[in-house]
Amino acid sequence: MRPAVRHPIFLYDQPVDMRKSFEGLSGLVEQSFPGHLLTGALFLFLNRCRDRIKILSWEDDGFAIWYKRLERGTFSNCFHGQSTLTRQQFILLLEGIVPKRINKRFSL
DSSP: OOOOOOOEEEOSOOOOOOTTOOHHHHHHHHHTTTHHHHHTOOEEEOTTTEEEEEEEETTTTEEEEEEESSSSSSOOTTTTTTTOOOHHHHHHHHHHHOOSSSOOOOOO
Protein backbone atom coordinates (compact mmCIF):
# COMPACT_ATOMS: atom_id res chain seq x y z
CA MET A 1 0.00 0.00 0.00
CA ARG A 2 1.32 3.43 -0.96
CA PRO A 3 1.60 6.14 1.70
CA ALA A 4 -0.86 9.02 1.40
CA VAL A 5 0.65 12.02 -0.39
CA ARG A 6 -0.83 15.46 0.05
CA HIS A 7 -1.14 17.24 -3.25
CA PRO A 8 -1.92 20.95 -3.60
CA ILE A 9 -5.45 22.10 -4.39
CA PHE A 10 -5.66 24.91 -6.94
CA LEU A 11 -8.73 27.10 -7.44
CA TYR A 12 -9.15 28.64 -10.90
CA ASP A 13 -10.31 32.22 -10.24
CA GLN A 14 -12.43 32.85 -13.37
CA PRO A 15 -15.84 31.38 -14.26
CA VAL A 16 -15.52 28.35 -16.55
CA ASP A 17 -17.81 26.99 -19.24
CA MET A 18 -18.85 23.61 -17.80
CA ARG A 19 -18.95 22.11 -21.29
CA LYS A 20 -15.14 21.99 -21.16
CA SER A 21 -13.73 18.52 -20.72
CA PHE A 22 -10.24 17.10 -20.27
CA GLU A 23 -8.48 19.04 -23.02
CA GLY A 24 -10.18 22.38 -22.30
CA LEU A 25 -9.65 22.22 -18.55
CA SER A 26 -6.05 21.01 -18.85
CA GLY A 27 -5.37 23.94 -21.19
CA LEU A 28 -6.63 26.34 -18.52
CA VAL A 29 -4.40 24.62 -15.96
CA GLU A 30 -1.32 24.95 -18.17
CA GLN A 31 -2.01 28.68 -18.63
CA SER A 32 -2.67 29.45 -14.96
CA PHE A 33 -0.59 26.86 -13.10
CA PRO A 34 2.27 25.91 -15.45
CA GLY A 35 4.13 22.74 -14.59
CA HIS A 36 1.52 21.38 -12.16
CA LEU A 37 -0.80 19.51 -14.53
CA LEU A 38 0.70 16.04 -14.09
CA THR A 39 1.62 16.30 -10.40
CA GLY A 40 -1.57 14.80 -8.97
CA ALA A 41 -2.81 18.17 -7.73
CA LEU A 42 -6.53 18.94 -7.73
CA PHE A 43 -7.77 21.78 -9.94
CA LEU A 44 -11.16 23.31 -9.10
CA PHE A 45 -13.32 25.10 -11.67
CA LEU A 46 -16.63 26.88 -10.95
CA ASN A 47 -19.21 28.18 -13.39
CA ARG A 48 -20.50 31.76 -13.47
CA CYS A 49 -23.56 30.98 -11.31
CA ARG A 50 -21.34 29.06 -8.84
CA ASP A 51 -23.79 26.16 -8.71
CA ARG A 52 -21.49 23.68 -10.50
CA ILE A 53 -17.95 22.58 -9.86
CA LYS A 54 -15.55 20.42 -11.83
CA ILE A 55 -12.40 18.97 -10.33
CA LEU A 56 -9.60 17.80 -12.59
CA SER A 57 -6.73 15.64 -11.40
CA TRP A 58 -4.03 13.45 -12.87
CA GLU A 59 -3.93 9.91 -11.56
CA ASP A 60 -1.14 7.45 -12.37
CA ASP A 61 -2.63 6.41 -15.71
CA GLY A 62 -4.77 9.34 -16.86
CA PHE A 63 -6.98 12.29 -15.98
CA ALA A 64 -10.11 12.14 -13.84
CA ILE A 65 -12.92 14.69 -13.65
CA TRP A 66 -15.35 14.96 -10.77
CA TYR A 67 -18.48 17.04 -11.31
CA LYS A 68 -21.03 18.32 -8.82
CA ARG A 69 -24.21 20.26 -9.59
CA LEU A 70 -26.14 21.87 -6.75
CA GLU A 71 -29.91 21.64 -6.93
CA ARG A 72 -30.28 24.66 -4.63
CA GLY A 73 -27.83 27.29 -3.45
CA THR A 74 -24.35 28.15 -4.63
CA PHE A 75 -20.76 27.40 -3.74
CA SER A 76 -19.30 30.00 -1.42
CA ASN A 77 -17.34 32.94 -2.76
CA CYS A 78 -15.32 33.29 0.46
CA PHE A 79 -12.14 31.91 -1.13
CA HIS A 80 -12.26 34.28 -4.11
CA GLY A 81 -8.81 35.60 -4.96
CA GLN A 82 -7.00 32.58 -3.53
CA SER A 83 -5.22 30.37 -6.01
CA THR A 84 -4.52 27.53 -3.58
CA LEU A 85 -6.73 26.00 -0.92
CA THR A 86 -5.95 23.87 2.08
CA ARG A 87 -7.66 20.52 2.48
CA GLN A 88 -9.93 22.06 5.14
CA GLN A 89 -10.91 24.97 2.87
CA PHE A 90 -11.66 22.50 0.07
CA ILE A 91 -14.01 20.52 2.32
CA LEU A 92 -15.70 23.72 3.50
CA LEU A 93 -16.26 24.78 -0.10
CA LEU A 94 -17.79 21.42 -1.08
CA GLU A 95 -19.98 21.26 2.03
CA GLY A 96 -21.25 24.84 1.65
CA ILE A 97 -19.89 26.09 4.96
CA VAL A 98 -18.95 29.76 5.02
CA PRO A 99 -16.37 30.39 7.74
CA LYS A 100 -16.30 33.71 9.53
CA ARG A 101 -12.58 33.19 10.01
CA ILE A 102 -10.15 30.33 9.88
CA ASN A 103 -7.63 29.98 12.68
CA LYS A 104 -5.08 27.22 12.77
CA ARG A 105 -4.32 25.85 16.22
CA PHE A 106 -0.78 25.02 15.21
CA SER A 107 1.21 23.54 12.37
CA LEU A 108 3.85 20.86 12.42
